[in-house]
Amino acid sequence: LKRINISLDTLHADRFHEIARADMFARTMDGIEASREAGLWPIKLNMVVMQGHNDDEVVDFARLAREKGYEVRFIEFMPLDGDNIWTNEQVVPSRRIQEQIEDLFPLEPVKDTRPGPATRFKFADGRPGGVGFISSVSQAFCTTCNRVRLTAEGGLRTCLFSLNETPLRDLMRSGVSDERIGSVIETAIWHKEEGHLINKPGFVKPAKNMSQIGG
């Protein structure tokens, strides 16, 4: 393990409690520092931006990135919340977040050699750290998506919004050969979803929320 991604949606202890429903703000912040002391680098902080909940903190997160050298990823709010409170009105488009940050801290794009979900930027004045925007709703990047996920229960999910999983754990426990498991994985990936249908007719929210899927 050389680097780490940490979910952090607010820099206020009271809001943290409201969003995460756990009194763990101080522990989370200590954990970020401990990760740094342990040599894990880069440290990426993932912030899901929600209108009316934490959207007034995006500049504070950019400031933190500059002060500590962290990479902050601003993620548009997707309908994968456990509380079922998602509405399109709560999605803050990346473009708006970027404008707020650039009012204070001008940004320069970073060219990525490998495809990834985030559009990355560094600070134009040369300060360390950087920011990235994951525009999962306003500019979905499903056509270039190269992600699959394995849940803690051994289910292979080919999209965050998959309605079905391939149960690899059960398959492994049944004693089949590695070749058979490999071919099941390959078949699942060939059937990877073309993308999500958020805000389109036919959208069905998956039964599992983001924390059950594994981010």
Ligand code: SF4
């Ligand atoms: S295909 Fe699924 S996992 Fe990939 S970017 Fe689209 S919604 Fe996300």
